[in-house]
Amino acid sequence: MKGALLINLGSPDSPTPKDVKPYLDEFLMDKYVIDVPYLLRALLVRGIILRKRPEESAHAYAKIWWKEGSPLIVLSERMHKKVQPLSNVPVALAMRYGSMTIEKGLQELSDQGVTEVLLFPLYPQYAMASTLTILVLAEEIRKKKFPHMKFSDVPAFFNKPDYIKNVADSIKKHLRDFDYDQLVFSYHGIPERHVRKTDKTKSHKKFVTNEMCCEVGTPEAEFCYRTHCYETTRLVVEQLGIPKDKYCVTFQSRLAGDKWLEPYTDVEIDNMPKRGIKKIAVVTPAFVTDCLETLEEIAMRAKEDFEANGGEEFLAIPCLNDDDEWCETVSNWINDWAK
Numbered sequence: 245m246k247g248a249l250l251i252n253l254g255s256p257d258s259p260t261p262k263d264v265k266p267y268l269d270e271f272l273m274d275k276y277v278i279d280v281p282y283l284l285r286a287l288l289v290r291g292i293i294l295r296k297r298p299e300e301s302a303h304a305y306a307k308i309w310w311k312e313g314s315p316l317i318v319l320s321e322r323m324h325k326k327v328q329p330l331s332n333v334p335v336a337l338a339m340r341y342g343s344m345t346i347e348k349g350l351q352e353l354s355d356q357g358v359t360e361v362l363l364f365p366l367y368p369q370y371a372m373a374s375t376l377t378i379l380v381l382a383e384e385i386r387k388k389k390f391p392h393m394k395f396s397d398v399p400a401f402f403n404k405p406d407y408i409k410n411v412a413d414s415i416k417k418h419l420r421d422f423d424y425d426q427l428v429f430s431y432h433g434i435p436e437r438h439v440r441k442t443d444k445t446k447s448h449k450k451f452v453t454n455e456m457c458c459e460v461g462t463p464e465a466e467f468c469y470r471t472h473c474y475e476t477t478r479l480v481v482e483q484l485g486i487p488k489d490k491y492c493v494t495f496q497s498r499l500a501g502d503k504w505l506e507p508y509t510d511v512e513i514d515n516m517p518k519r520g521i522k523k524i525a526v527v528t529p530a531f532v533t534d535c536l537e538t539l540e541e542i543a544m545r546a547k548e549d550f551e552a553n554g555g556e557e558f559l560a561i562p563c564l565n566d567d568d569e570w571c572e573t574v575s576n577w578i579n580d581w582a583k
């Protein structure tokens with residue numbers, strides 16, 4: 245029998261340093277997230293980052309935490325609840341990090357008699373720190389615990405017409421009563437090195453800000469997160485008829501140290517009021533579910549900083565979450581595969 249496993253990032257069990265620390269340890273010790281040799285990674289993560297970060301992150305999580313739990317988990321569960329009845333096969337939900345493990349998700353499917361699984365990473369744009377790490381871990385678990393299972397996966401859907409339509413429709417709905425100077429497309433950042441590493445053609449050398457680094461459809465673009473982000477943006481603004489001077493692409497959530505993809509969201513947004521841009525809307529299409537990075541970093545911190553710098557109006561557009569059209573898209577893709 246066939247079945248699908250929706251996989252999102254995960255969250256700590258509670259917004260306390262006690263629970264945030266092991267979650268961050270699992271996350272940042274992942275070699276596809278901090279991609280340096282094990283000893284250096286352990287020194288960096290356990291010797292430096294995890295000394296202060298759990299306190300700071302717990303404080304940030306506490307600001308966005310809901311009565312029912314982490315927004316990312318609660319919203320993913322709501323989406324799963326809507327997708328299951330629209331799908332013709334069993335659908336389970338799992339997280340890459342934290343307690344809702346991929347192993348538990350596969351066990352749930354296996355208990356229902358599923359032997360052919362569609363792995364569905366909930367990331368529109370491909371990155372080794374998001375999509376690849378899920379696929380690698382799932383395969384490790386399959387070999388150890390579920391050798392009888394067969395896997396397929398949903399590739400990055402950054403340019404799939406249904407997803408683009410869902411994002412465009414959501415933006416249109418939220419901008420109906422908001423007269424904006426600039427629409428900011430803010431994507432989760434990654435170190436530039438990650439883009440070079442996943443490029444099998446090794447043709448990514450220098451990046452020119454605001455220009456696509458490779459062309460969709462070429463081998464170098466197949467795993468290029470940066471181009472996937474620019475292409476999502478291009479297709480969405482094309483569908484909405486937004487002119488070039490009314491939108492921009494930025495990258496958020498960088499960690500200190502490496503050179504991450506530019507332009508940086510915080511730097512760009514802080515500078516906008518000085519350039520006469522006083523009313524902005526921010527959309528975050530790298531996340532299909534609202535989470536710490538959208539609810540705290542964008543809707544709270546970026547808004548405060550924008551206003552402190554002279555900005556007047558700030559609108560954070562929610563992610564697709566459990567939007568009906570989006571849940572239909574997800575179940576359609578599952579049903580197409582299961583045919």
Ligand SMILES: C=CC1=C(C)c2cc3[nH]c(cc4nc(cc5[nH]c(cc1n2)c(C)c5CCC(=O)O)C(CCC(=O)O)=C4C)c(C)c3C=C
Pocket residue numbers: 253254255256268277278297301314316367370371373374432433434435469497499530531534535536537
């Ligand atoms: C080297 C560090 C990181 C890389 C690379 C990275 C890539 C990446 N992350 C997401 C999605 C999410 N990240 C979230 C939180 C988060 N991300 C990092 C670091 C890297 N991410 C950290 C340390 C954290 C934890 C919070 C913090 O301390 O700031 C989240 C939110 C989770 C939640 O519980 O709400 C998401 C979602 C993607 C898609 C991605 C690569 C493209």
Ligand SMILES: [Fe+2]
Pocket residue numbers: 432497
């Ligand atoms: Fe992240």
Ligand SMILES: [Fe+2]
Pocket residue numbers: 448456457458459464465468470471
């Ligand atoms: Fe590229």
